Amino acid sequence: MSNVILTPAIKKPLSLTLPVLAAAGAFAGVFIGAANGSVLLGILLGALVMAGFAFAAMSLSKELEKPLRWGIIAVFALLGFLSGGVSGGLVGALFGWFFGWFTYWIGFGRYRVPLVPYLSSGQVLWHYSFRVICGAIFVFLITPILVVMPLSFNAEDFFTFTPEMLRFDPAGYSLKHYRDFFTNPEWTGAVKNSLIIAPLATVISVSLGTLAAIGLSQSHVPGKRAIMAILISPMIVPLIISATGMYFFYSKINIVGTLWGVVLAHAVLGIPFVIITVTATLVGFDRSLVRAAANMGANPVTTFFRVQMPLILPGVISGALFAFITSFDEVVVVLFIGSAELQTLPWQMFTGLREQLSPTILAAATVLVAISILLLATVEMLRRRSERLRGMSPG
Numbered sequence: 001m002s003n004v005i006l007t008p009a010i011k012k013p014l015s016l017t018l019p020v021l022a023a024a025g026a027f028a029g030v031f032i033g034a035a036n037g038s039v040l041l042g043i044l045l046g047a048l049v050m051a052g053f054a055f056a057a058m059s060l061s062k063e064l065e066k067p068l069r070w071g072i073i074a075v076f077a078l079l080g081f082l083s084g085g086v087s088g089g090l091v092g093a094l095f096g097w098f099f100g101w102f103t104y105w106i107g108f109g110r111y112r113v114p115l116v117p118y119l120s121s122g123q124v125l126w127h128y129s130f131r132v133i134c135g136a137i138f139v140f141l142i143t144p145i146l147v148v149m150p151l152s153f154n155a156e157d158f159f160t161f162t163p164e165m166l167r168f169d170p171a172g173y174s175l176k177h178y179r180d181f182f183t184n185p186e187w188t189g190a191v192k193n194s195l196i197i198a199p200l201a202t203v204i205s206v207s208l209g210t211l212a213a214i215g216l217s218q219s220h221v222p223g224k225r226a227i228m229a230i231l232i233s234p235m236i237v238p239l240i241i242s243a244t245g246m247y248f249f250y251s252k253i254n255i256v257g258t259l260w261g262v263v264l265a266h267a268v269l270g271i272p273f274v275i276i277t278v279t280a281t282l283v284g285f286d287r288s289l290v291r292a293a294a295n296m297g298a299n300p301v302t303t304f305f306r307v308q309m310p311l312i313l314p315g316v317i318s319g320a321l322f323a324f325i326t327s328f329d330e331v332v333v334v335l336f337i338g339s340a341e342l343q344t345l346p347w348q349m350f351t352g353l354r355e356q357l358s359p360t361i362l363a364a365a366t367v368l369v370a371i372s373i374l375l376l377a378t379v380e381m382l383r384r385r386s387e388r389l390r391g392m393s394p395g
Helices: 014-035 039-059 062-107 121-151 176-183 185-216 224-231 239-252 259-282 288-295 300-329 332-337 345-356 360-389
Strands: none
Touching: 014 039, 014 062, 039 062, 121 360, 176 185, 176 360, 185 224, 185 259, 185 300, 185 345, 224 259, 239 259, 239 332, 259 300, 259 332, 288 300, 300 345, 300 360, 332 345, 345 360
């Protein structure tokens, strides 16, 4: 194993530590101030508090790091408890832990330790700025999901956190929305329709998409780029345009409002995902295996099922999962092509938001999130298996 030269941790001057900690405190103060009705006051107090703590921490002995960090956790937890109860105390403790660690991480130059010593200050700044930007994007993407999930256990018919929930009072939580989701005929009927439509659309998408991907992977096919662009266009064209076009075309052949009309529409939307995933799997496929099977007398159908399919199966299954998710979560096309008897789960959720604001929507959303997480985890396991089969990663 090669030797890696790391940078030693060196205490940084206050001219660097204080402004950085003040800026971090001001950023946190934006959220705290907004929650209490004064953003400007939150910014000023956040900057002053963190600059003061950084000055005290850097002025005292390094041996006092652990007591000081525990002290700031206790102070922030107390302030959070006084302003927001138990939940505020927990959030305050998390803030205290982060800023206690961040202060010493900046003040003693620990951010340079994992990096090679020849990096310039600008390169170090970009190294961590890039990670902060990615983390911020991740937070803004995942926060709405994290908010919906606890709200689905609200004992009241509200879309906001009640005082009982914020105090973690058991009386503020209930499973009644989940009971309604699993027992109300409107919701169970919508789930049944989705569980019928999505698998049928997935089967059609996988069958046609896999064959198209295999055909387009051949070198002698003319106009491959144009054909590929046409096949994946449902992924690129705005969904409302696709739905409108499907409605006018399907109305001419009298399949609007029918089960197979919705199934075919969802299959069209799922085919691009299958083509892309299977095409990516075929990139590392050894075509000499197909020629060897043909030389031994195997016909094309036998070659496909006995040679090609086992090797591209991870890509096929990944495409099927994406096609299933696309069909199960789709609502715009169903509004155009479906009917009152073919209401899917997303349609029922959309109707609940538009007409009655039923909190059962939150329970349905949580169930959908759980299903999506399981399916995406399956996709990731299949991707790793595919890489191992092709020798791209260690076993």
